Structure formats: C-alpha cells, structure tokens
Amino acid sequence: MTFAIKVNDLTKRYGRVLALKNVRLEVEEGEFFGLLGPNGAGKTTLIRILTGLTAPTSGEVIVAGGNPFEEPVKVKSRFGLVPEISNVYVDFTAWENLMFTGRLYSVPRDVREKRAMELLEILGLKERRDSPVRQFSKGMRRRLAIAMALIHDPQILFLDEPTSGLDVQSTNVIRGILRRLNEEEGKTIFLTTHYIEEAERLCHRVAILNRGEIVAQGTVEELKASIKMSEIVEVTFNAPIPSLSELEKHCDKVIRLRENKIRLYSPHISRNLEAITDFARRNGLEILSVNTVNPTLEDVFIRYTGLDIVAVERMEQIRAKGSER
Ligand SMILES: Nc1ncnc2c1ncn2[C@@H]1O[C@H](COP(=O)(O)OP(=O)(O)OP(=O)(O)O)[C@@H](O)[C@H]1O
Ligand SMILES: [Mg+2]
Structure with a gap:
C-alpha cells in the first residue's frame, strides 16, 4: 500500500491557540479523502501545512513522498491546491490565468496550452475562455480555480471547502468533476468540508476534526457502525x-x-x-x-x-x- 499523505503527531500552535493537536492520518494513493469539521476546527490550517504554506509546530508530514515545507521543489509539482480564498486573478481572462499558473509550474508552452484546452472543456468554461474573470459567477471562478490547480497534472488535489457558498447546480457540477477526476484519472483527492452530506456522498474515507483534534476516522460505514x-x-x-x-x-x-x-x-x-x-x-x-x-x-x-x-x-x-x- 502506498500512501499519498501521511501525517503523524502533528501539532500547530498560533501563540496560545492550539490549532491542531496530535493529528494522525494516512491517505492512500487514489483515495478520495474528506476532512469534515465545523468552523474553526483547524481544516484550513491542516491543508496549509500539507501544502507547505505553513510550518507545523511539531510532527511528521509526508506528501507525495516528501516533506512539503522542507522540500517544496520536490513535492510541489506533485500536488495542486484549490485554496479557501480565491487565487484567481479577476483582471485576467480564464485562459491567461491558466497560462500564468502553468508558467509558475514550468509546464512547457505546448503542454500547458493542450492541457488548458482539455481542462476548460472538462470544467465547462471553454466558451468563456477569453472573458475576463471579473465577469464570471462564483461557481465559474471556483471551476477555474480547480482547472488552475490541475494545469501541471498533479497526482494529488487538495481542495479547501470547494463548494462552500455555491448554489446547488454549481455544487453538483463540481462534485461530479471531482468524482470523475478520482475515478477516471486516479487522482488522490483530499478535501475539507463542513457539509456532512458532501463527505458522505463523495469520500471513501472521512476524518472528523473538532477543535484541532481528529475525533473519528474511517469509512462512512465504519463511522456509522462506531456509534451503533x-x-x-x-x-x-x-x-x-x-x-x-x-x-x-x-x-x-x-x-x-x-x-x-x-x-x-x-x-x-x-x-x-x-x-x-x-x-x-x-x-x-x-x-x-x-x-x-x-x-x-x-x-x-x-x-x-x-x-x-x-x-x-x-x-x-x-x-x-x-x-x-
Ligand atoms: N494565522 C493565524 N494566526 C492565529 N490564529 C490562527 C491563524 N490561522 C488560524 N488560526 C486559528 O486556528 C484555529 C483553526 O482555524 P482554521 O482556519 O484552520 O479553521 P477551519 O476549520 O478552516 O475553519 P473554517 O471552517 O471557518 O474555514 C482557529 O482558532 C483560528 O482562529
Ligand atoms: Mg477553513
């Protein structure tokens, strides 16, 4: 069994706030994993640590075979991130955003252009590729953020509350795309959510995070059985x-x-x-x-x-x- 993500005894302090406490989790390659927790549980903090944006206070973190904070060059090309707060440039068109992100990841021009066309098609943005993002709805911006996270064809996709604040239709489109990326392209997906039904519908395994601690972890069936x-x-x-x-x-x-x-x-x-x-x-x-x-x-x-x-x-x-x- 190969792990895409492995976290052991991870703790994160912000001054006196203990945002994460002795977190332990393992995500297998190809798994669809959900981190479920209420506001302030520490979901964003954990995803930021897994993607090398924040240093842990202590503990072991391995993502795609390396430490994301200490070996960013080795690891960053192997995952994509859709952050909680949009990273889409509203003055750029969809196409420009994708080209810009592709360049950041040093994806060669012909590869990034081909991949961008495919992603725009998959995410239903092909017709709007030359419109400035300022004119995009919230759901379209979120879909573009997903495309940007995939431009370098990473093995692992991290998403921090990908459907939060979207209407039912956009939510369903995004969930469909994520399922397809997992099932057809074999991508490991790690998402955070506070929507219980999202975790239940999409995820193979779920960890429940509460006040910085993982209070339960397993398949949805195992979790249900645990309270039987x-x-x-x-x-x-x-x-x-x-x-x-x-x-x-x-x-x-x-x-x-x-x-x-x-x-x-x-x-x-x-x-x-x-x-x-x-x-x-x-x-x-x-x-x-x-x-x-x-x-x-x-x-x-x-x-x-x-x-x-x-x-x-x-x-x-x-x-x-x-x-x-
Ligand atoms: N940069 C920071 N400085 C100080 N405290 C922080 C910082 N970032 C997060 N925290 C604290 O860490 C805890 C966890 O926050 P975090 O944003 O990870 O929660 P979350 O589960 O993502 O919440 P939400 O569902 O609202 O997005 C909170 O108490 C928060 O105030
Ligand atoms: Mg958050």
Missing part, C-alpha cells in the same frame, strides 16, 4: 416542547429537530422510554410517535463534535453573511 452501540430514537409530541434539560439527564444527547420533535442518543433507549413518558406527562404533552432510526453520518458528526446540525447551519449562515459584506 448507541441507539437513536425520534419522538414527536402533539405540541411544542418547553425545555430539554430534564431529558438530557437520561441520555447522552438530545437535539431538537422541530419544535415538537426531538432526537435522543442513548446506550439504552428502551430503559429511557419511561423517562420520556414521564417527561410528556409532566409537561402536559402527548406522544404522537416514537421511531428508532439508523445513524447517518450526521449522527456520527453530532456524537463526535457535540454540535448539532442546526448549530452548523447557523454558523454557515453567519459566515455567508460575513462574506457578502
């Missing part, structure tokens, strides 16, 4: 539920799905059913339904990060508002 010992039930009441604190005493976690619907995680739900009926009686509520559910990757995320999906979505809205300004 905990049962999940959804209870619907006939009226809004006042407070969950009383129920929280009885199980690992309770989250509110709607004002009259909750989801409980507990190692022994059957024993808690009595607590739920007591809770309903005391609050003058009637139980309309009780269903056990199979865990999704979202449940895994909730269990390991302590965050619920409502909190994640709220953060995303706040961030989207911030970037509009």
Whole structure:
C-alpha cells in the first residue's frame, strides 16, 4: 500500500491557540479523502501545512513522498491546491490565468496550452475562455480555480471547502468533476468540508476534526457502525416542547429537530422510554410517535463534535453573511 499523505503527531500552535493537536492520518494513493469539521476546527490550517504554506509546530508530514515545507521543489509539482480564498486573478481572462499558473509550474508552452484546452472543456468554461474573470459567477471562478490547480497534472488535489457558498447546480457540477477526476484519472483527492452530506456522498474515507483534534476516522460505514452501540430514537409530541434539560439527564444527547420533535442518543433507549413518558406527562404533552432510526453520518458528526446540525447551519449562515459584506 502506498500512501499519498501521511501525517503523524502533528501539532500547530498560533501563540496560545492550539490549532491542531496530535493529528494522525494516512491517505492512500487514489483515495478520495474528506476532512469534515465545523468552523474553526483547524481544516484550513491542516491543508496549509500539507501544502507547505505553513510550518507545523511539531510532527511528521509526508506528501507525495516528501516533506512539503522542507522540500517544496520536490513535492510541489506533485500536488495542486484549490485554496479557501480565491487565487484567481479577476483582471485576467480564464485562459491567461491558466497560462500564468502553468508558467509558475514550468509546464512547457505546448503542454500547458493542450492541457488548458482539455481542462476548460472538462470544467465547462471553454466558451468563456477569453472573458475576463471579473465577469464570471462564483461557481465559474471556483471551476477555474480547480482547472488552475490541475494545469501541471498533479497526482494529488487538495481542495479547501470547494463548494462552500455555491448554489446547488454549481455544487453538483463540481462534485461530479471531482468524482470523475478520482475515478477516471486516479487522482488522490483530499478535501475539507463542513457539509456532512458532501463527505458522505463523495469520500471513501472521512476524518472528523473538532477543535484541532481528529475525533473519528474511517469509512462512512465504519463511522456509522462506531456509534451503533448507541441507539437513536425520534419522538414527536402533539405540541411544542418547553425545555430539554430534564431529558438530557437520561441520555447522552438530545437535539431538537422541530419544535415538537426531538432526537435522543442513548446506550439504552428502551430503559429511557419511561423517562420520556414521564417527561410528556409532566409537561402536559402527548406522544404522537416514537421511531428508532439508523445513524447517518450526521449522527456520527453530532456524537463526535457535540454540535448539532442546526448549530452548523447557523454558523454557515453567519459566515455567508460575513462574506457578502
Ligand atoms: N494565522 C493565524 N494566526 C492565529 N490564529 C490562527 C491563524 N490561522 C488560524 N488560526 C486559528 O486556528 C484555529 C483553526 O482555524 P482554521 O482556519 O484552520 O479553521 P477551519 O476549520 O478552516 O475553519 P473554517 O471552517 O471557518 O474555514 C482557529 O482558532 C483560528 O482562529
Ligand atoms: Mg477553513
């Protein structure tokens, strides 16, 4: 087995902030790997370290057979990066951006022109190749950034939240392209995301990063199985539920799905059913339904990060508002 990426005992401090703590991960060649985590988890920090843009405080990092920070010349030609903040020049055309990036990587002129044409075709930008990027939509700019990251035909593609802030259609186009690059061209893909469903749909393996620590790692199926010992039930009441604190005493976690619907995680739900009926009686509520559910990757995320999906979505809205300004 050959590893495309290997990280051991990696720690990164920014002054007093511990952004990454004892991170360990391995990505095989040809794998589609997802780093899933909420805002501030350390995803960008990790991707910056893997691509040699930031030095680690301590630990071992091997990417495409070398250390990206200490041996940049050896390693940088073997990977491409689509950064969190756009690196596309808006005063240049799509074509000029690709030629410029190709030159940075010393791709010979004929090779970079041929490759640029292919990439523009694959990414659906061929017709717009001579338009200045200033006139491009967000989704088109993101697709161009992907093309730029691929101009030197790297083995590994790093993407930091490639679909964040895009509409459903652009998101689907980009996901389709990434899947194709992985399946047909055999590229190793390492992406960060805070979209649980993106990780679930695309990735062979996922690591969940929370406050700088990897709290779970494995295939989506393995991660789901890891929380199987905990049962999940959804209870619907006939009226809004006042407070969950009383129920929280009885199980690992309770989250509110709607004002009259909750989801409980507990190692022994059957024993808690009595607590739920007591809770309903005391609050003058009637139980309309009780269903056990199979865990999704979202449940895994909730269990390991302590965050619920409502909190994640709220953060995303706040961030989207911030970037509009
Ligand atoms: N250059 C820096 N100087 C100081 N602190 C930093 C720096 N870069 C990141 N941090 C801190 O490190 C932590 C992780 O940040 P990082 O940007 O890696 O998170 P993230 O998972 O990418 O978040 P997001 O989903 O919002 O992009 C945060 O506490 C952040 O404030
Ligand atoms: Mg980030």
